[in-house]
Amino acid sequence: MSSQTTKIITVFGATGHQGASVIASLLRNPAFAVRGTTRNVSSEGAQALTAKGVQLFTVDAVNPDADQLEAALKGAWGVFLNLSSHDPSIEENEYAAGKAMIDAIQGAGVEHIVYSSLPPSSLLTSGEVPMATFDEKYKLQQYISNSCNFATASFIQAAWYFDNFKYADFSGGFPFVPGADGVYTLRYPSCGPNLPLVAIENDFGDWVHGILLEPEAWNGKVVQGSSAIMSYQEMVERFETYTGKKARVDEISVAEFETFGLSWMEEIAKMFTFFQKTAGRYYGVENDLGNAKKLKAAVAEKVGGKATLTTWEEWLAENWEDKEKQ
Ligand SMILES: NC(=O)c1ccc[n+]([C@@H]2O[C@H](COP(=O)([O-])OP(=O)(O)OC[C@H]3O[C@@H](n4cnc5c(N)ncnc54)[C@H](OP(=O)(O)O)[C@@H]3O)[C@@H](O)[C@H]2O)c1
Numbered sequence: 001m002s003s004q005t006t007k008i009i010t011v012f013g014a015t016g017h018q019g020a021s022v023i024a025s026l027l028r029n030p031a032f033a034v035r036g037t038t039r040n041v042s043s044e045g046a047q048a049l050t051a052k053g054v055q056l057f058t059v060d061a062v063n064p065d066a067d068q069l070e071a072a073l074k075g076a077w078g079v080f081l082n083l084s085s086h087d088p089s090i091e092e093n094e095y096a097a098g099k100a101m102i103d104a105i106q107g108a109g110v111e112h113i114v115y116s117s118l119p120p121s122s123l124l125t126s127g128e129v130p131m132a133t134f135d136e137k138y139k140l141q142q143y144i145s146n147s148c149n150f151a152t153a154s155f156i157q158a159a160w161y162f163d164n165f166k167y168a169d170f171s172g173g174f175p176f177v178p179g180a181d182g183v184y185t186l187r188y189p190s191c192g193p194n195l196p197l198v199a200i201e202n203d204f205g206d207w208v209h210g211i212l213l214e215p216e217a218w219n220g221k222v223v224q225g226s227s228a229i230m231s232y233q234e235m236v237e238r239f240e241t242y243t244g245k246k247a248r249v250d251e252i253s254v255a256e257f258e259t260f261g262l263s264w265m266e267e268i269a270k271m272f273t274f275f276q277k278t279a280g281r282y283y284g285v286e287n288d289l290g291n292a293k294k295l296k297a298a299v300a301e302k303v304g305g306k307a308t309l310t311t312w313e314e315w316l317a318e319n320w321e322d323k324e325k326q
Pocket of ligand 1: 085
């Protein structure tokens with residue numbers, strides 16, 4: 001749609017983990033002009049984006065201001081759309097809110113959409129593990145595929161964020177807080193043989209950027225959004241090697257996993273059951289880093305930067321602190 005030399009990309013959910021990563025990556029490429037949406041342009045996250053030259057628009061996906069939404073999309077060539085399932089405003093409304101956003105995006109003549117989806121947990125477990133977050137996102141993926149006519153539509157399904165470990169209370173303290181015996185203990189229910197993990201800040205944005213470099217090549221594809229694939233045992237062993245600290249796995253049952261009465265934590269508890277029922281095939285097929293590697297390298301080739309996926313050790317180098325030394 002844009003007649004300008006730069007291609008305008010509007011990022012929905014600009015202040016979130018995913019959106020901020022997408023924006024940070026796109027800003028490295030002068031071929032793109034980046035816009036973002038937020039409900040609050042005065043928030044710290046929003047102001048940080050404004051300071052980087054991102055034009056922000058006030059859009060609440062549940063109750064959008066029509067003029068702001070129109071302005072956010074006017075002349076846009078591409079869109080990245082993410083909806084935050086666990087925000088109370090979205091929790092009960094994801095499909096309706098998402099469909100309204102998709103219709104507005106299509107109505108504005110946007111050619112290329114990259115939609116942040118998730119695998120269909122009900123379908124993959126024959127109805128045994130329905131998870132609203134997963135099923136609603138997948139339903140929206142289907143809506144885009146079957147009922148819309150974007151020039152290209154691509155889908156990315158984020159793996160388990162490495163950043164989830166920052167909520168160390170939920171993982172037995174691992175990898176930030178040692179137990180009373182001094183051992184860093186990863187206390188989670190089983191996730192099957194392997195857990196796909198993503199360094200959301202470093203890698204996710206490059207994958208979306210890579211798709212937008214060559215949208216026709218990625219049209220209709222579902223990209224596995226994983227930086228690494230590891231078993232719990234491998235994770236603790238590599239943690240021990242990296243930090244020199246003792247660590248171990250203490251696999252608990254899903255029933256033993258503490259959800260603190262939080263609905264989003266209950267969803268996470270279900271996710272372990274989902275992993276167990278699918279033997280770790282989170283995406284419904286074998287976990288595979290091939291496309292993630294390709295997209296990361298394509299962006300580095302175009303605009304420079306790191307060409308390889310973030311490793312567990314690299315994430316630890318950026319995030320882990322030796323609390324005993326403080
Ligand atoms: N954690 C994981 O391991 C994991 C793995 C795979 C997928 N996911 C999925 O990732 C999604 C969350 O993405 P994230 O991590 O980027 O989110 P996040 O960091 O929690 O941030 C939430 C984003 O959503 C925006 N938002 C919330 N309610 C909104 C509304 N009503 N209208 C418009 N924008 C709204 C917020 O914008 P403002 O506050 O600025 O308005 C913010 O940008 C969830 O659906 C989750 O299921 C998570």
